Amino acid sequence: MISQRGTVWLVAASCAVGLFAACGDDEESVCIGDESVIVAINPESIWIYRVTDRDTANAIVDTHSDTILIVKDTIADGDPWSVTSIDGELWANRADGFWVWSDPQSVETEPYLLARFPAALGQQYAIPAGELDGDTMLVADMMAIVRVPYGQFTAITYQQSNGGHVVSLRYFVRGIGLVKEIAIIGTPPNQVLRTRELLKFRTAGC
Numbered sequence: 001m002i003s004q005r006g007t008v009w010l011v012a013a014s015c016a017v018g019l020f021a022a023c024g025d026d027e028e029s030v031c032i033g034d035e036s037v038i039v040a041i042n043p044e045s046i047w048i049y050r051v052t053d054r055d056t057a058n059a060i061v062d063t064h065s066d067t068i069l070i071v072k073d074t075i076a077d078g079d080p081w082s083v084t085s086i087d088g089e090l091w092a093n094r095a096d097g098f099w100v101w102s103d104p105q106s107v108e109t110e111p112y113l114l115a116r117f118p119a120a121l122g123q124q125y126a127i128p129a130g131e132l133d134g135d136t137m138l139v140a141d142m143m144a145i146v147r148v149p150y151g152q153f154t155a156i157t158y159q160q161s162n163g164g165h166v167v168s169l170r171y172f173v174r175g176i177g178l179v180k181e182i183a184i185i186g187t188p189p190n191q192v193l194r195t196r197e198l199l200k201f202r203t204a205g206c
Contacts, residue, residue, distance in 0.1 A: 030151040031206035032175040037093040038117035038156070039177035040203040041082050045070050047177065048200040050149060053185070053192040061192060065199065076104045077111075093117075098177070102131065113137075115172050119156050127160070133168075133184075136161045146171045146180050148197040153179055176201055 033040030046069045053062040071083040074090070081090035081101065090101040090111075097117035103109045112131045116123055116139060123139040141157035155171035160183075168183035181196040 030176075031201055031203060032173075033203035033205065035175040037098075038115050038172050038174055039091065039093060039098045040175050040201075041070060041091050041093055041177075042204045043070050043072070045203040046201070047198065049196045050199050052195045052197075054195075055192055066196070076101065098172075115156070115158055115170070117156070117172075117174075132160065133162055135163070140169070144171055148180050148199075150179065150198040150201060155179060176203075 033042070033045070046067065049066045049068075051062075051064050051066050052060060055061050067085070069085045070091075071085055074081050074083050076090060079092070081092045081104075083089075084091055088103070088105070090104055092099045092101075092111075094113075097113055097119070098115040099111050100114045101109065101111040108130060110128050110131070112128050113125060114137070116125060116137070119139045119142065121139055121142050125137050127135055127137055129135070138159045138161065139156065140159035141155075144155045144157045146153050146155045153171075153173045153176075155173050158170045158172065159166055160168040160170070168181060170178055171180040173179050176198070178196070179198040181194070183194050183196075185192050185194045
């Protein structure tokens with residue numbers, strides 16, 4: 001369970017991000033894929049992120065890069081999926097948005113809708129028990145201005161909650177996917193605030 005303090009911590013961090021997003025250099029030329037989908041899933045897609053963990057005193061305790069790529073296409077439970085480099089995690093774009101299946105080999109996991117798309121402000125939907133660290137997803141903002149090392153974007157914000165407390169904010173851009181994430185990871189006293197920011201992206205056609 002995330003404490004009330006943890007929720008305030010996350011929301012305060014997101015506000016700081018919002019202030020920073022309006023600053024910086026002019027937008028650089030970036031690669032944008034098929035904008036009819038929320039995540040550019042194809043065999044040429046590669047996402048590289050900078051991941052930073054901070055403790056409750058806002059001190060950096062870890063930083064590293066994280067690369068995600070599409071390995072191959074497959075069929076699971078009769079449906080088409082793409083296998084990613086995240087321990088075989090499956091991704092797919094469906095008519096209602098971006099779906100994830102964390103471990104198709106385990107009977108304890110099931111596919112879930114991570115990012116509803118097309119989306120409308122205020123939409124809420126459930127996250128299955130045991131998936132992620134939350135139970136509810138909310139479309140919190142349709143026009144969030146987010147600046148990351150890869151560029152500045154207008155993103156859709158998906159707010160994840162657990163027991164009424166906000167535990168993560170994810171910013172998705174059509175034709176790319178996740179460009180930024182702010183999430184509370186772990187439990188006290190080892191709880192950290194993790195920020196994931198897009199460094200580089202490549203997909204078919206660019």
